[in-house]
Amino acid sequence: DAGVIQSPRHEVTEMGQEVTLRCKPISGHDYLFWYRQTMMRGLELLIYFNNNVPIDDSGMPEDRFSAKMPNASFSTLKIQPSEPRDSAVYFCASSLAGQPQHFGDGTRLSIL
Amino acid sequence: SQQGEEDPQALSIQEGENATMNCSYKTSINNLQWYRQNSGRGLVHLILIRSNEREKHSGRLRVTLDTSKKSSSLLITASRAADTASYFCATAPGGFQKLVFGTGTRLLVSP
Numbered sequence: 001d002a003g004v005i006q007s008p009r010h011e012v013t014e015m016g017q018e019v020t021l022r023c024k025p026i027s028g029h030d031y032l033f034w035y036r037q038t039m040m041r042g043l044e045l046l047i048y049f050n051n052n053v054p055i056d057d058s059g060m061p062e063d064r065f066s067a068k069m070p071n072a073s074f075s076t077l078k079i080q081p082s083e084p085r086d087s088a089v090y091f092c093a094s095s096l097a098g099q100p101q102h103f104g105d106g107t108r109l110s111i112l
Numbered sequence: 113s114q115q116g117e118e119d120p121q122a123l124s125i126q127e128g129e130n131a132t133m134n135c136s137y138k139t140s141i142n143n144l145q146w147y148r149q150n151s152g153r154g155l156v157h158l159i160l161i162r163s164n165e166r167e168k169h170s171g172r173l174r175v176t177l178d179t180s181k182k183s184s185s186l187l188i189t190a191s192r193a194a195d196t197a198s199y200f201c202a203t204a205p206g207g208f209q210k211l212v213f214g215t216g217t218r219l220l221v222s223p
Binding site: 004031033042043045048050055056091093095097098100101102103104105106 | 145152153154155156157160200208209210211212213214215216
């Protein structure tokens with residue numbers, strides 16, 4: 001069984017550059033979540049989708065962040081322009097309604 | 113802001129010993145979940161306890177829930193080196209899907 005697949009696993013880029021993180025949820029799951037994990041703030045929910053529609057984006061830090069889910073098997077989280085304070089591990093998770101979430105192994109993002 | 117606060121922040125034990133970690137939360141809940149995170153990996157769901165349950169078991173895991181104190185505990189019995197990980201509680205004050213995670217307990221089990 002393939003789990004949630006995230007790419008890339010690591011990303012190092014300079015501030016000001018556009019960063020795109022990718023996620024393939026578990027097939028059949030109708031919820032998709034994007035989280036950010038840092039030492040200072042812990043694990044924060046950024047946005048989640050249901051049936052490809054964004055439901056709650058109240059956790060998105062600012063307009064530099066955007067997320068899309070063009071179809072049931074793919075989602076992106078984009079940061080443009082990136083800043084050093086965006087450095088974190090970004091996780092994607094998916095689930096069925098009312099069921100626990102399954103997490104990918106994350107993308108470790110470093111903005112220099 | 114984080115809904116749950118875990119205690120202790122870090123715990124170091126020997127293989128075979130039991131590990132207990134606690135979680136306190138702020139608002140009323142329908143259920144509380146525990147997740148494990150191995151270093152460099154994503155979170156893995158361990159167990160869910162509903163608000164009308166007081167105790168739940170799964171293998172070597174035992175979870176208790178005290179809604180009057182807004183607290184939960186996770187007990188790992190007969191710990192193994194492979195249990196070394198961070199453990200997080202999670203609640204969903206805004207609905208089942210919108211999880212809020214605690215600060216986590218880092219568990220180190222030495223052989």
